[in-house]
Amino acid sequence: MSNISAETLKNYTNYVGIYGKQKAALNFGLSLETLNRYLRKARKLEEGIKKVDKPNILIFDIETAPVQAYVWSLWKQNVYIDQIESDWFMLSWSAKWLFESEIYSDVLTPKEALNENDARISQSMWEFIDHADIIIGHNIAGFDIPKLNTRWIVNNIKPPSPYQMVDTLKEAKKNFMFSSNKLDFIARMLGTEQKMDAGGFETWIGCLKGDQKALLKMEEYNRKDINVTEEVYMKIRPWIKSHPNMALYYQDDMDHRCRNCGSKNITFSDKMYDTGLNRFTTVRCECGAIGRARVSALPKAKRDSLFQACAR
Numbered sequence: 131m132s133n134i135s136a137e138t139l140k141n142y143t144n145y146v147g148i149y150g151k152q153k154a155a156l157n158f159g160l161s162l163e164t165l166n167r168y169l170r171k172a173r174k175l176e177e178g179i180k181k182v183d184k185p186n187i188l189i190f191d192i193e194t195a196p197v198q199a200y201v202w203s204l205w206k207q208n209v210y211i212d213q214i215e216s217d218w219f220m221l222s223w224s225a226k227w228l229f230e231s232e233i234y235s236d237v238l239t240p241k242e243a244l245n246e247n248d249a250r251i252s253q254s255m256w257e258f259i260d261h262a263d264i265i266i267g268h269n270i271a272g273f274d275i276p277k278l279n280t281r282w283i284v285n286n287i288k289p290p291s292p293y294q295m296v297d298t299l300k301e302a303k304k305n306f307m308f309s310s311n312k313l314d315f316i317a318r319m320l321g322t323e324q325k326m327d328a329g330g331f332e333t334w335i336g337c338l339k340g341d342q343k344a345l346l347k348m349e350e351y352n353r354k355d356i357n358v359t360e361e362v363y364m365k366i367r368p369w370i371k372s373h374p375n376m377a378l379y380y381q382d383d384m385d386h387r388c389r390n391c392g393s394k395n396i397t398f399s400d401k402m403y404d405t406g407l408n409r410f411t412t413v414r415c416e417c418g419a420i421g422r423a424r425v426s427a428l429p430k431a432k433r434d435s436l437f438q439a440c441a442r
């Protein structure tokens with residue numbers, strides 16, 4: 131059995147897939163028991179060479195045009211729908227896959243800007259989000275995603291396929307108390323790259339007027355933001371308590387993997403991780419994140435008694 135070739139094993143598996151085990155055993159002159167043993171071996175071999183699947187993690191950011199409206203005063207204004215001269219729309223987007231160097235972006239053409247037509251760039255942004263397993267950005271839960279959803283439904287684009295989300299603004303608010311939660315402020319505090327100056331409101335006005343230079347400046351500003359977002363995310367990542375579980379995306383084996391980064395390089399500590407009714411060994415990943423072992427550190431009798439004591 132040990133020197134049977136991978137090719138033969140593969141052949142047995144394929145044959146069984148088409149004709150079933152009875153015929154296969156007959157055809158190859160094997161007992162059913164032996165055939166089953168070969169099939170198990172073939173499965174193991176296939177799992178071993180299966181490439182590790184990594185998740186598609188997308189960092190992205192959009193820039194939008196302001197709502198243009200007639201106002202009577204600068205102080206405490208209620209702007210009624212009739213006062214809106216033209217509604218907001220998307221000017222540009224930029225995105226990159228985590229750890230990859232290439233930055234992708236799209237921006238309105240001067241003609242599209244004048245027509246306030248963001249259908250084309252809404253679609254190109256959609257292609258990326260639709261492909262992503264996890265999306266990352268600053269204030270994407272409160273801004274970018276609802277904004278994009280609006281432009282997608284207005285432009286008759288379907289909802290993208292499901293994704294998990296990490297909003298660095300939400301995480302910053304949840305875990306820290308920076309004096310400002312703006313991306314460039316947090317970046318400065320964490321010693322990461324700083325945001326490029328967009329050139330003030332003039333750039334937005336230029337975009338609305340269809341000025342090519344202003345549109346390109348907007349795109350460049352948008353692209354620069356992406357690197358900053360990635361760096362801030364990497365600093366915050368070990369602090370995120372309910373990060374989408376990265377271990378789900380690796381189909382290798384049953385080893386422990388870090389929930390936050392997917393690494394297998396984790397160490398077990400003697401500090402305990404307590405939940406209401408159970409106790410686990412604490413683990414720390416090379417990325418800094420804290421997790422817990424999957425298996426309880428308590429004997430079954432203790433777990434049962436805890437459960438019963440609380441259930442009453």
Ligand SMILES: [Zn+2]
Nearest residue numbers: 388391415417
């Ligand atoms: Zn980790």
